[in-house]
Amino acid sequence: MDHYDILIIGGGAAGVSAARAASGRRVLLADRGPALGGVLLQCTHRGFGNNQTGPEYMEHLLRDFPESVELALNTTVLSVSPEKTALLSGREFGRREVSFDHLILAAGCREIPAGALPIGGTRPEGVYTAGQMQALMNLRGYVPEGPAVILGSGDLGLIMAKHLAEAGLEVTLVEKKDSCGGMARNRRCLSEYPIRLLCGDTLAVLHGEKKLSGCTTAKGVYLPCKSLLIAVGLRPEQELIAHLAQPEWLTLCGNCRQVHPMVEAVVQEGKQAGAAVKKAIEVCL
Amino acid sequence: MKQYDAIVIGAGILGCMTARSLRRWNISTLLLEKEEDVCRGITRANSAIVYAGYDNKPGSLKAALTVRGNADMEALCEELEVPFSRCGSLLVAYEPEAVPKLEKKLSNGRKNGVPGLKLLSGPEAEAMEPMLKKGVAAALYAPSTGTVNPWLLGIAAYENALQNGAEAILGREVLAIRPCPEGYQVETREEVYQTRMVFNCAGAFADRVQGLAFAPEVKLKLDGAEYLVFDRLAKKPERVIFYQTQSSGKGITAIPCTEGNLLIAGVRKDMTIPYATSPEGLVEMLDRVKELLPETDTGLVIRSFGAVRPNPYRDSGESIPDYVIENPAPGFYSLIGVKTPGLTCAEGLGMLLAQRGAEYLSAEENPDFDPKRRGISEKDNDILCQCEQISRAEILEAIRRGASTVEAVKRRVGSGMGRCQGSRCSGEIARLLEEYGHGSL
Numbered sequence: 001m002d003h004y005d006i007l008i009i010g011g012g013a014a015g016v017s018a019a020r021a022a023s024g025r026r027v028l029l030a031d032r033g034p035a036l037g038g039v040l041l042q043c044t045h046r047g048f049g050n051n052q053t054g055p056e057y058m059e060h061l062l063r064d065f066p067e068s069v070e071l072a073l074n075t076t077v078l079s080v081s082p083e084k085t086a087l088l089s090g091r092e093f094g095r096r097e098v099s100f101d102h103l104i105l106a107a108g109c110r111e112i113p114a115g116a117l118p119i120g121g122t123r124p125e126g127v128y129t130a131g132q133m134q135a136l137m138n139l140r141g142y143v144p145e146g147p148a149v150i151l152g153s154g155d156l157g158l159i160m161a162k163h164l165a166e167a168g169l170e171v172t173l174v175e176k177k178d179s180c181g182g183m184a185r186n187r188r189c190l191s192e193y194p195i196r197l198l199c200g201d202t203l204a205v206l207h208g209e210k211k212l213s214g215c216t217t218a219k220g221v222y223l224p225c226k227s228l229l230i231a232v233g234l235r236p237e238q239e240l241i242a243h244l245a246q247p248e249w250l251t252l253c254g255n256c257r258q259v260h261p262m263v264e265a266v267v268q269e270g271k272q273a274g275a276a277v278k279k280a281i282e283v284c285l
Numbered sequence: 286m287k288q289y290d291a292i293v294i295g296a297g298i299l300g301c302m303t304a305r306s307l308r309r310w311n312i313s314t315l316l317l318e319k320e321e322d323v324c325r326g327i328t329r330a331n332s333a334i335v336y337a338g339y340d341n342k343p344g345s346l347k348a349a350l351t352v353r354g355n356a357d358m359e360a361l362c363e364e365l366e367v368p369f370s371r372c373g374s375l376l377v378a379y380e381p382e383a384v385p386k387l388e389k390k391l392s393n394g395r396k397n398g399v400p401g402l403k404l405l406s407g408p409e410a411e412a413m414e415p416m417l418k419k420g421v422a423a424a425l426y427a428p429s430t431g432t433v434n435p436w437l438l439g440i441a442a443y444e445n446a447l448q449n450g451a452e453a454i455l456g457r458e459v460l461a462i463r464p465c466p467e468g469y470q471v472e473t474r475e476e477v478y479q480t481r482m483v484f485n486c487a488g489a490f491a492d493r494v495q496g497l498a499f500a501p502e503v504k505l506k507l508d509g510a511e512y513l514v515f516d517r518l519a520k521k522p523e524r525v526i527f528y529q530t531q532s533s534g535k536g537i538t539a540i541p542c543t544e545g546n547l548l549i550a551g552v553r554k555d556m557t558i559p560y561a562t563s564p565e566g567l568v569e570m571l572d573r574v575k576e577l578l579p580e581t582d583t584g585l586v587i588r589s590f591g592a593v594r595p596n597p598y599r600d601s602g603e604s605i606p607d608y609v610i611e612n613p614a615p616g617f618y619s620l621i622g623v624k625t626p627g628l629t630c631a632e633g634l635g636m637l638l639a640q641r642g643a644e645y646l647s648a649e650e651n652p653d654f655d656p657k658r659r660g661i662s663e664k665d666n667d668i669l670c671q672c673e674q675i676s677r678a679e680i681l682e683a684i685r686r687g688a689s690t691v692e693a694v695k696r697r698v699g700s701g702m703g704r705c706q707g708s709r710c711s712g713e714i715a716r717l718l719e720e721y722g723h724g725s726l
């Protein structure tokens with residue numbers, strides 16, 4: 001079994017920043033995807049750093065990435081044990097168990113799916129999470145059918161509203177709170193495109209036998225639609241360590257510790273995590 | 286015109302089991318299903334419980350089939366390589382007035398031959414299932430109750446039927462049935478088939494399908510039920526918990542599924558749209574869960590769905606408690622109104638139908654019948670569904686076996702059933718489907 005000073009799970013902005021800061025020690029960085037970047041890779045909008053797209057921002061994060069960090073791409077970490085070992089499943093190398101002294105979990109977050117919400121009605125095709133649609137459109141060139149309804153007007157809901165409006169779809173945003181959420185720069189799309197915003201309301205019922213035909217809000221407004229995007233929030237991806245009792249060898253950073261709206265904060269947290277773990281190791285030596 | 290000895294209408298679990306059983310004889314069999322995949326009807330949305338058999342009236346066909354179906358389920362699931370768990374169950378009562386009901390069920394169950402039934406005191410039940418709200422008055426413990434994945438059992442029976450020479454056409458709705466001297470002509474939009482026998486296993490449509498040829502004596506009134514699925518991380522009881530509140534007559538059932546999720550079955554309700562849930566129903570169910578299993582984290586729900594229940598009744602309005610095989614004319618058999626515990630009894634009912642058919646045709650046994658179906662076990666290290674850790678090889682095998690949509694793949698290997706509900710893997714699965722010649726998203 002190979003041993004590492006530090007195993008980092010997740011190669012998004014957080015994991016990459018942690019790996020940079022921890023380099024010099026024996027570090028293994030594992031990510032499920034074929035490339036480093038995590039969610040940044042699907043964000044083609046210019047919302048990062050210095051008016052960059054997600055991939056551009058990632059390129060900048062990866063400049064002079066330390067060669068000493070061992071990468072395991074296309075690799076899913078299946079489990080972590082209390083004995084400080086992890087089971088990896090890699091497309092190229094197969095199953096592999098490794099041991100480590102420290103674990104940095106930078107696994108990001110996942111979206112709350114429609115199923116988790118108390119929405120009644122049928123379960124037709126045409127219901128997605130916002131990030132799922134972002135990936136489908138930006139990475140696979142898919143264009144959903146309009147009209148579209150987006151539940152949740154946070155940053156992700158707004159980014160997708162703009163995206164769909166740009167693709168020519170009629171879009172309605174439904175927001176439970178009394179006013180639109182999200183950052184000012186993401187709200188701009190509301191004045192630039194004919195996006196309808198329904199505040200103080202939520203979705204109650206979905207309609208459609210096989211394919212989505214519409215939805216009804218709690219206040220009884222019927223919205224015909226062929227696509228519904230759920231953008232009601234993100235959950236830190238912590239299930240891998242749910243069975244562990246916060247051991248001192250474990251550090252969380254980025255969206256998997258707490259959901260951050262801005263990538264800079266994620267990078268900062270990753271850096272700190274990497275540096276702190278490296279220091280802890282060096283103090284012990 | 287293509288000719289068959291038997292046409293089975295409807296590929297729910299009953300149709301699939303019937304087709305499989307028919308192939309135990311040399312009976313050429315065609316299975317017709319109107320949906321694009323099998324087990325998309327009642328079989329896709331139910332409680333997944335393998336009932337012990339204490340609910341049913343002693344001496345009834347239902348009681349006999351349930352107790353036998355329960356006893357045989359291990360062997361069946363081994364043959365078909367479908368997960369089964371004999372987890373046991375508790376029927377709990379909190380009001381002392383409800384205890385006589387449990388005693389009645391105990392005595393019923395004993396008459397029916399249900400093994401191991403025991404009436405537990407409140408403290409005994411609470412010790413057995415520490416998650417239960419305190420204050421149990423009594424509980425009926427049935428160690429033989431189990432859980433199984435209903436659609437997987439149906440799909441497995443379907444695959445085994447095909448493996449044994451049955452033919453099947455999906456996406457083909459039976460629109461007319463005409464008696465003729467040789468038997469029946471069964472019409473679909475695309476084709477007409479000639480058959481000596483018809484087995485009507487059309488689930489919620491079975492009365493109408495019989496009506497295509499003969500006036501059905503049994504009609505169906507549909508109502509519904511609602512379900513919640515919890516994340517695998519949610520704490521769950523070890524056994525199935527049946528809970529009926531005395532006052533409102535409403536209750537829930539908590540089911541630890543073979544996949545590791547907690548499933549909550551809600552109460553019966555009127556049905557307006559098939560398989561739809563109501564926002565009020567879902568909220569009410571969450572309240573009930575909190576009431577029965579107070580430690581449950583209700584934030585861990587990952588999915589909800591609705592079910593359709595076919596309730597059989599006669600023209601006189603009288604409802605029909607037992608299973609009846611309608612036989613309105615020689616060679617025509619109908620199962621109308623097979624509701625709970627139809628899953629438990631599916632193999633038994635399929636066998637009964639097939640035996641009737643074999644007798645009618647004086648058919649010979651099929652010496653080549655092989656009851657064994659291989660589950661999907663090919664795995665590689667390329668994990669596509671991270672929540673359920675399903676690999677590319679499993680998904681490709683499901684596609685090879687005929688899955689043509691993301692949903693069909695999901696129901697065969699479990700991809701997309703986890704906490705993100707397929708929001709991360711369905712794009713790649715759709716791409717693979719396209720690569721292998723099936724439509725897009």
Ligand SMILES: Cc1cc2nc3c(=O)[nH]c(=O)nc-3n(C[C@H](O)[C@H](O)[C@H](O)COP(=O)(O)OP(=O)(O)OC[C@H]3O[C@@H](n4cnc5c(N)ncnc54)[C@H](O)[C@@H]3O)c2cc1C
Nearest residue numbers: 010012013014031032038039047077107108254255262263
């Ligand atoms: C849709 C969306 C849009 C955003 N838009 C903006 C914006 O416009 N501007 C801005 O400043 N910020 C934006 N953000 C916020 C910020 O960019 C992200 O929060 C940040 O990129 C998250 O980085 P992360 O490393 O924490 O997570 P992620 O980028 O999600 O990285 C986590 C990585 O871990 C991998 N992983 C998880 N589990 C495992 C495992 N078991 N085994 C192997 N690998 C695993 C994942 O595949 C992923 O690659 C956005 C966030 C989202 C979700």
Ligand SMILES: Cc1cc2nc3c(=O)[nH]c(=O)nc-3n(C[C@H](O)[C@H](O)[C@H](O)COP(=O)(O)OP(=O)(O)OC[C@H]3O[C@@H](n4cnc5c(N)ncnc54)[C@H](O)[C@@H]3O)c2cc1C
Nearest residue numbers: 295297299319326327328331332334459488626627628629
């Ligand atoms: C709410 C609920 C909970 C239940 N829980 C349990 C349980 O826990 N344990 C248990 O043992 N049993 C349970 N049952 C019972 C069990 O689910 C059913 O008895 C069983 O699934 C019925 O299967 P089926 O094949 O008759 O119906 P279906 O699965 O509906 O199959 C009928 C098929 O016929 C097709 N069809 C209809 N018309 C035509 C046509 N004209 N041409 C071609 N095809 C057609 C339909 O598309 C469908 O696929 C439950 C039932 C309900 C309703």
